[in-house]
Structures are given as C-alpha cells and as structure tokens.
Amino acid sequence: MDNATTTQAPVSTKGKKVTFRIWRQDGPDQAGRYDEFELEYRPGANVVSCLMEIQRNPVTKDGRKVPPVIWDAACLEEVCGSCAMNINGRVRMACSALIDRIVGDGEAVITLQPMSKFPVTRDLSVNRDRMFDALKRVKAWINIDGTHDLGPGPRQSAADHGVMYKLSTCITCGSCLEACPQVTIDNEFMGAAAISQARLFNMNPTGKMNAEERVRGLMGPGGIQDCGKAQNCVKVCPKEIPLTTSIAVMNREVSKQIIKDIFFNQGDEKKATGGPG
Ligand code: SF4
Known part of the structure; x- marks a missing residue:
C-alpha cells in the first residue's frame, strides 16, 4: 500500500490556545464567579495537567494574578474517583478527559464547574x-470475625x-x-x-x-x-x-x-x- 495515500500531513497547532473558564468559589456559602485562563494547546494534555499548569502560574487571561484553583485529585489514573467535575457541561473524570477530545476542531473553550449535587468546599472541590x-x-x-487466619473463603x-x-x-x-x-x-x-x-x-x-x-x-x-x-x-x-x-x-x-x-x-x-x- 502506498504510504502517501495513508499518512496524513500533521496539523500545525503552533500558536493554538485553549481557554479555561473555571468556577471560583472561596468557600461553601460564598458566591461564585468564573475566572478565565489561557494556555498554549498541547497535544495529549488532559484537564488535570492543564489545571496544574494554571496552578503554577495563576494569572487570568486579562492579566490578574489570582489564588490558585483548588480541585481534588490523587491517583491521576481514574482510580481514586476524586477529580470528577463538570467539563463543558458533562460530568467526567478530569484525569482522563483529554483536551483534544473535548475541543475537537471547534472553539477551544473549556468550562470547568464543580459537581452540582454535592456542597462545594472550594472552587472545583466538593464534599462527597x-x-x-x-x-x-x-x-x-x-464483616470479619477477628484478624486471625480464617482459611480459604467459600467458593x-x-x-x-x-x-x-x-x-x-x-x-x-x-x-x-x-x-x-x-x-x-x-x-x-x-x-x-x-x-x-x-x-x-x-x-x-x-x-x-x-x-x-x-x-x-x-x-x-x-x-x-x-x-x-x-x-x-x-x-x-x-x-x-x-x-x-x-x-x-x-x-x-x-x-x-x-x-x-x-x-x-x-x-x-x-x-x-x-x-x-
Ligand atoms: S459513576 Fe457511580 S457507580 Fe460509576 S464509578 Fe462513579 S460512583 Fe461508582
């Protein structure tokens, strides 16, 4: 088979930006708002890696230095369950949410909101x-009957x-x-x-x-x-x-x-x- 017919030319992503519109809330009973952050597009990035990048330099799109965004995460491999949040209106795990799949070829704006059925502790972190x-x-x-060896369990x-x-x-x-x-x-x-x-x-x-x-x-x-x-x-x-x-x-x-x-x-x-x- 002719490689020329099967290999697609790489799409240039140089200069492509992704805007993150992130829910900010200082505490459980505080009013909320959004902050917008702009990042360089990086192929293969996920939402958690972008949040980490924002955490390292929490400066909004309009140049304001703000407190780092708070969110929950532990395992980064869809095992701990702590990074669930609403991403562009759909609940999913931030660690397995790939930016490429979220934005596709469309407008590169990603809105992050905390889950709405749990009280917000701060920003994207909720009390589950x-x-x-x-x-x-x-x-x-x-229930176990002590910690001694009980032998093999039932089949x-x-x-x-x-x-x-x-x-x-x-x-x-x-x-x-x-x-x-x-x-x-x-x-x-x-x-x-x-x-x-x-x-x-x-x-x-x-x-x-x-x-x-x-x-x-x-x-x-x-x-x-x-x-x-x-x-x-x-x-x-x-x-x-x-x-x-x-x-x-x-x-x-x-x-x-x-x-x-x-x-x-x-x-x-x-x-x-x-x-x-
Ligand atoms: S969606 Fe519900 S059932 Fe599925 S892993 Fe999360 S908590 Fe468990």
Missing part, C-alpha cells in the same frame, strides 16, 4: 460525604466472580449522582452507586450473612424507591458498571423483603391476637 454516608447505610463491607462461581469484579471497580466518584435527575443537592436519595455496592456485598458468599440488613438499608426515605429510572447513571459511569441492572436486581430483593415482612407481621399479629396459625 453523602456517598460515604450511603455506603454506611447499606453496610457496604464484609464463588466464575460467573458471579465476573459480575462482582465489575461492581467492585466503583471509585465513588459521584458521576452517577451528578447525572441523576432524582438526586438534588438537598435531598436524601442515595443514588446508584450505593445500590450497586449493596448488590456486590450481597453476592459475596460471606457478605450474604448480612444481606437482609443491606436490603433494609435500601428501604425507606432516600432509598431505592426514589429511583426514577432515568438511566443517566449508567451512561456516565467511567467504569461502565451495569448500574441499571444492579438497581433492578436490588429492587427485586426489596420487593421480596416487603412480601416477607407482610407475612411475618401477619403471623405476629395472629400470635398477638390469639388467632389461628
């Missing part, structure tokens, strides 16, 4: 406590293991809550992540011992019944976790628990009233 509180509510862990089927592995990749980034129309900044809905983690730990052979407690954690105000089935969560999850399947599975478990409770309570009432049974 509601997610961790939801994980506590559904007891998203396996798992390869099929279950495959599902559980996928569910275990949740990085608690909050993207699924941000995209969910049922989650608001001031309501209690736990969102898809905690529901999916309840499914994960209920599938675990040892975790099954506390399955009912997790199912009960999904019930009540802010629980699984607040899901409106918009299915946005599954579209934005950076780990492609099958969140809508998890919600359907746990909805069934909650329904079964409700039916069990109805019969259990009826039995109790009969005993209390001296009725048959």
Whole structure:
C-alpha cells in the first residue's frame, strides 16, 4: 500500500490556545464567579495537567494574578474517583478527559464547574460525604470475625466472580449522582452507586450473612424507591458498571423483603391476637 495515500500531513497547532473558564468559589456559602485562563494547546494534555499548569502560574487571561484553583485529585489514573467535575457541561473524570477530545476542531473553550449535587468546599472541590454516608447505610463491607487466619473463603462461581469484579471497580466518584435527575443537592436519595455496592456485598458468599440488613438499608426515605429510572447513571459511569441492572436486581430483593415482612407481621399479629396459625 502506498504510504502517501495513508499518512496524513500533521496539523500545525503552533500558536493554538485553549481557554479555561473555571468556577471560583472561596468557600461553601460564598458566591461564585468564573475566572478565565489561557494556555498554549498541547497535544495529549488532559484537564488535570492543564489545571496544574494554571496552578503554577495563576494569572487570568486579562492579566490578574489570582489564588490558585483548588480541585481534588490523587491517583491521576481514574482510580481514586476524586477529580470528577463538570467539563463543558458533562460530568467526567478530569484525569482522563483529554483536551483534544473535548475541543475537537471547534472553539477551544473549556468550562470547568464543580459537581452540582454535592456542597462545594472550594472552587472545583466538593464534599462527597453523602456517598460515604450511603455506603454506611447499606453496610457496604464484609464483616470479619477477628484478624486471625480464617482459611480459604467459600467458593464463588466464575460467573458471579465476573459480575462482582465489575461492581467492585466503583471509585465513588459521584458521576452517577451528578447525572441523576432524582438526586438534588438537598435531598436524601442515595443514588446508584450505593445500590450497586449493596448488590456486590450481597453476592459475596460471606457478605450474604448480612444481606437482609443491606436490603433494609435500601428501604425507606432516600432509598431505592426514589429511583426514577432515568438511566443517566449508567451512561456516565467511567467504569461502565451495569448500574441499571444492579438497581433492578436490588429492587427485586426489596420487593421480596416487603412480601416477607407482610407475612411475618401477619403471623405476629395472629400470635398477638390469639388467632389461628
Ligand atoms: S457507580 Fe460509576 S459513576 Fe457511580 S460512583 Fe461508582 S464509578 Fe462513579
């Protein structure tokens, strides 16, 4: 094959600029504003590397020296989940958001905003406590009986293991809550992540011992019944976790628990009233 027909001439990016329009907010109850920063375009750059560049020289496009932008980041490889933010109106991880893919051939303006379903601590950094509180509510862990060697755990089927592995990749980034129309900044809905983690730990052979407690954690105000089935969560999850399947599975478990409770309570009432049974 003739190379001349398959190799494209490199596009010159010399002098190309990218403008970052970044939300600034000095504290949780402070008013917000935008600052604009202009950077040289660098092929392969991601949003976090651009934020680092701005941090080194926090001078706005109109020449004002301002405090460095605050954002959360730790692993820089889509594992810690802390750099989720709205990038040009779409929630995503700043570490894996490549500038080339965001701006394409269009206008090179990138707007960065903090996630809106969590309280802002400063600039792009938010408080994600509601997610961790939801994980506590559904007891998203396996209880252990001391720290001594318990020997090999119960066997798992390869099929279950495959599902559980996928569910275990949740990085608690909050993207699924941000995209969910049922989650608001001031309501209690736990969102898809905690529901999916309840499914994960209920599938675990040892975790099954506390399955009912997790199912009960999904019930009540802010629980699984607040899901409106918009299915946005599954579209934005950076780990492609099958969140809508998890919600359907746990909805069934909650329904079964409700039916069990109805019969259990009826039995109790009969005993209390001296009725048959
Ligand atoms: S389920 Fe997906 S989007 Fe939601 S917190 Fe976990 S990784 Fe993020």
